[in-house]
Amino acid sequence: MSDDRYPVVRLKAGAHKRLSHGHPWAFSNEIVMDPAAKALDPGTPVGIADADGRALGVALFNPRSLIAARMVSRSPDLRLDRAELRDRIARAAGLRERLFDRPHYRLAHAEADGLPGLAIDRYGDVAVCQVNTAGMERLADDLAGALMEAVGVGSVVLRGDSPVRRLEGLEESVRIVGAPPGETVEVLENGLVYLADPVKGQKTGWFFDQRDNRAFLARLADGATVLDVYAHTGGFGVACAAGGAARVTMVDRSEPGLALARAAAEANGVASVSAFEAADAFEDLARRRDRGESYDVVVCDPPAFVRAKKDLGAGARGYRKLARLAARLVAPGGVLAVASCSHRIDRDAFRFQVRRGLQDAGRDGAIVRDAGAGPDHPVHAQLPETAYLKFVCLSLDRAG
Secondary structure (H helix, E strand, O other): OOOOOOOEEEEOOOOOHHHHOOOOEEEHHHEOOOHHHHOOOOOEEEEEEOOOOOEEEEEEEOOOOOEEEEEEEOOOOOOOOHHHHHHHHHHHHHHHHHHOOOOEEEEEEHHHHOOOOEEEEEEOOEEEEEEOOHHHHHOHHHHHHHHHHHHOOOEEEEEEOOHHHHHHOOOOEEEEEEOOOOOOEEEEEOOEEEEEOOOOOOOOOOOHHHHHHHHHHHHOOOOOEEEEEOOOOOHHHHHHHHOOOOEEEEEEOOHHHHHHHHHHHHHOOOHHHEEEEEOOHHHHHHHHHHOOOOEEEEEEOOOOOOOOHHHHHHHHHHHHHHHHHHHOOEEEEEEEEEEEOOOOOOHHHHHHHHHHHHHHHOOOEEEEEEEOOOOOOOOOOOOHHHOOOEEEEEEEOOOO
């Protein structure tokens, strides 16, 4: 172990087994929290050793977080500097360049790309980073420089406004390195042009994870009436309109989000078949039910209902209620799509709640697509939490 390079943090007896099998995290109760460990600044790179002093690799350490150590290498000699960050970003970009013909994608996906606690979305010359951990916050300046050197972007937005930062003891912040981006950036996806707010929009301003699911649903929308609930900036709704939908209604409580959806509809020449309504999703679905409305395609892509373990019960009931209300609006033979971005509810539990919602609505359904995120959101083999997105699309065969 290179003690002169990074301070060494030791695991308790027997606590090394999970890390040895490839898991990228060590929890605070697995670590010897002696005075020296507790005194380390949040985000400090450390060498990780087992109880006998055998080197296990290098991690980013935060003595104030439940996830106290996030592995960055199995080599004890690694130096996590700007050059190493540049190499990791370049490798991640190389994979995406083989997958997509335009530089609009999730460029780096946290642990799965060797950058724990960091997500990077690229919009051409602009990169927006979600900096969610103390380790990545400590490296933020080198990270921005490495991004510019590795892929040639001219603007890097360092978004530190996610609620998960509180778990790391971090304050909110947003910084821009390089040229300031405009108020909106173009997002190129599936042959369409969308708009995102890189500084104030949700997370990075756009959700590339639904790219493939949007393309799938658009193929079912030709000639259909479509209701897009939690429309955000119009990802599903504009895709369906461009896919030939007869009419698309996009509902979201965010006026700024709907303004971007409206602009995207205009940019893609589908404004004439698009409508936009600012409303609470559950209240809007109930009103449409009471009015006896029906649609050929209904899609519900809500924000996370389960943000913490304590929210699991209420969140699960929320997905059931959402499926019930939405299913009652689907015309016979129509399509219902429901998504969840809550990693704390697993795929089986989510599908169970969707099925219960269908039963409550008196509907039968057949699953025609059961998917997750696109390939620019790789899943760490030992970290199932990175497979957070669930998308279920069903064909409903009769009215309730």
